[in-house]
Amino acid sequence: MSLKQYINKKRNTAYMPSYENLMDKINNYENVSFDIFDTLLKRNVKEPTDVFDIVQRYVGKEYPNFKVKRIDAERKARSKSLKEEVTLEDIYKEYPEENIEKLEFLQSIEMKVEEEILTLNPYMYDIYKECVKRNKKIYIISDMYLPKEFIAKVLEENNIKHYQKLYVSCEVDKTKKSGSLFKYYLDENDIDSRTAIHIGDSWKSDFYSPKNVGMNAIHIPLYIKNEVNIYGTDSIETNYLSSFVNNKYYENDDKYYKFGYQKFGPFLWGYVTWLYRKFQENKLDKVYFFSRDGYIMKKAFDAVYPKNDIDTYYLEVSRRSLRIPILWMDYDFDTVLDMISPSKMVSLKTIFDGVGLDIRNYSSLIKEYSFNVDTKFDRKNIKNNSQLKKMYSELEKDIVSKSKEEYENLKKYLSEKNIHGRFAIVDIGWSGGMQRYLEKTLNKLDIENDIYGYYIGVASYYKRNMRESNLNLNGYLFDFKNNPNSSDKRSSFVGLFETLFLEQAGSVENYSEQDGAMKANRLPYEYIIDGKEMPEVRKVHNIQDGAMEFIKDVMKNRFIFNEMNFSSDVLFSGIYQTGTSPNKDDLALFANFGFYDEGEDAKLANPKSLIFYIFNLKRFKSDFLASRWKIGFMKQLFKLNLPYERLYKLLLNFK
Structure with missing residues (x-):
């Protein structure tokens, strides 16, 4: 990034003005005009020229260095033109390719990519809808080389329909940047500039220029401060995916x-x-x-x-429904241990659950061997526990009977x-x-x-x-x-x-x-107790609804997603971040989730206090090993930004 680009990015990075703040400013004006690109609509890329990287995915080796050639073609078209604005057709006349069909193909692919990467700006769409609701006269004004018909189509696809007129610079050969397009818009609609306000992301074109013709203006940041790039921007794939999920318009704030x-x-x-x-x-x-x-x-x-x-x-099917029916063929204690959870600590509940027997029916037997329903064994030496093996031998007849019944x-x-x-x-x-x-x-x-x-x-x-x-x-x-x-x-x-x-x-x-x-x-659903759903039921349902909505949106954008080469590590990185580097919001979402597995139930990450564990080190070990979100457990416990993943791996050495 050049020094000029760095300064420009810093200048265009800020917190988004609040909804209330924006509407307070807009409310006094009868006529409201919106910029399109990076205002009403955002591209699912970080920079406009990233579009050309995606086009390159389609056109392939037959059109090498498309991005460089496309940028240079636009530069030449603008330098040669005597007009204020150029068209997409003007640009492709300067592209180094003589075959008309190939030029038309490249032009069509670029517009197809533009159509798919354009999406509602989640911040501005609510403002637009409120302006419609308040019966403001809405105008859409853009400096753009893309055809007006194309832009109108994209606006309609994104449910932006209730506006008076659409102005595109290349159609009228006037630009916002020079101020001539604002004058044209005001004159054509007989609007007093004092009754008009414009909203956009460019300091020059969307703020200073409208003010120079007597309008008011609101500048919104091009880059939102503290916006998280979940998947990074190291490649066009991660760049696109980060923008795709950040730019999503969410109807609710769940x-x-x-x-x-x-x-x-x-x-x-x-x-x-x-x-x-x-x-x-x-x-x-x-x-x-x-x-x-x-x-x-x-x-x-x-x-x-x-x-x-x-x-x-x-x-x-389940592990239980497939495991129990075959135990009569081999119910050796060591075999059963290999079939149940590989956790470090093995509970008596898990052993009984693993052979399909209800532990509550064997309280006398358990007591006879000096165990209780909460007894746990260290997997490292469980096979050497003679008392446990003796008790297990007394269960064998019931294990075989249960197994054969379920096998049939x-x-x-x-x-x-x-x-x-x-x-x-x-x-x-x-x-x-x-x-x-x-x-x-x-x-x-x-x-x-x-x-x-x-x-x-x-x-x-x-x-x-x-x-x-x-x-x-x-x-x-x-x-x-x-x-x-x-x-x-x-x-x-x-x-x-x-x-x-x-x-x-x-x-x-x-x-x-x-x-x-x-x-x-x-079996009864673990998250329904006494006929009442626990909060986790709705929360998991909402998570899955969100995931399916993502997939639905991908299907609308198959033209791009099918050409992207996403690795499993990249697509996992969002979940991985929550799992291994949780922030306060992540912990608030999941730490108190109940988790049920093979007869055991516990919260995902719900440690006792640090003071308690200082005086009860053995309890810390058992609680830590029982946790199914160990890094969340440590973060909840220590409340500090520590290298928890490294600590987790270190603690595993002391199992």
Whole structure:
């Protein structure tokens, strides 16, 4: 960035005036004129010339150095012209290409890109609507080389319709910058300049020029102070995506909806587009999305690919519903430990839940072995606990009985769902346990199967599910099976991440025959207590609504998004920032979320006081290990800006 550009950016960076402040100034004027670009509409790029980088994505190698040539063509057109303003056609006459058809093609692509990247300015749209409501006479005035018809079309597409007239400099050969376009507008409409006010982002064209002809004017900043570039501006992809989510007009101010749109939506979209590519590569035409995390995944996939040659199904399964039915084949204590949560601390509740037994029915047995329902064991030495193993041996008869009962019902359910042959399964991850259980069941039933598992991530502990067969596992965000050097990017906030995918229904417990068909029996939804929904239900719903709205908007902008090469790391970076570097707003959103998994429930990040832990170090360790958002836990505890991700990795060494 040159010194001139730096100074100009600093000069054009400020806080946006408040709605009340703007309306107070506008209210005294009968005639209100708006600039278009970077005022009523914003481009989903940081600089206007970034448009040419996107055009280059389309035109490719056949038109090398398009951006440089396009900028130079405009410079030449302006230097040669005797008019105040040039047209897009004038510019392309100076482009170094003699073939008329190719020039027309380039011109059409540029306008197509402009159409897709233009969107409502969320700050100014409310002002415009209020002016309409107050019956102000509204005029739209722009210095622009694009055709008036094109601009009118874009305005209408963005619901800007209720204005008197549209003035475009290239159509009348007059500009705001010189002041001649403002004079023309005032004269043509017989407007007293003292009754008119103009709003725009350019100091020269939108502030000084209208004032020089007797109008009032309001300057709004081109760059909004403290606006966060969620995805950065290092490339045209991140530049575009950051602008796309920042420029969104939100009808309401729900922070969960906004999080869903800005952070969850891009990642969800990236995941389902990756899935589609993988299905195509492997010629898969039958896909089962696993409940519950697969619910929003399937919804997103079907929205992005509504008409394709891949049949998608929603399979109501859970770790429990697939795990319990196969335990009678192998219920060894070590086997069960490999099937349940890989957490450092293993609770007695989790063990009972893992074998499908209700811990409340075994209180006498638990007491006999000097345990209680809240007892937890360190995974490092749990296999050496003789008392626990003895107690477990007394459960074996019940485990086998429960398992065989559920096996018969699972067999019927899978048969009805036509689960056989070559197909894909989709879930959140992390080690392929459900794929292992399903494959084992199908093999036992002599049902031919060739399962391709697709997951958001394949964690380093996937090997515990590879002892009986080499599962076909594929991870989007990280994949330790196919790339041992992967990095597990969600381990410090796994609970927070998984919460985003929740279906608003209980986990599948087992299956039974109802009305002549096998149905999945759901456990009570964890977030409904005594018939009353907890706040998390609506919050997760709003997050997912925001994510689906993002995907809906992407479908309107496929022309650009299909040409962008977004990596999984880029699309994950918004969620990653919240998970690993949470600010006060992030903590307010998620710290007190309840999280339920394998018989355990806790808040995501709800530590006791620092003073308490100073005198209870063991409790700090147990609470920290139990937290499913460990960095959020530490930030809530210490309240300081510390390198929490490094601290988290350091603490893992002392597990």
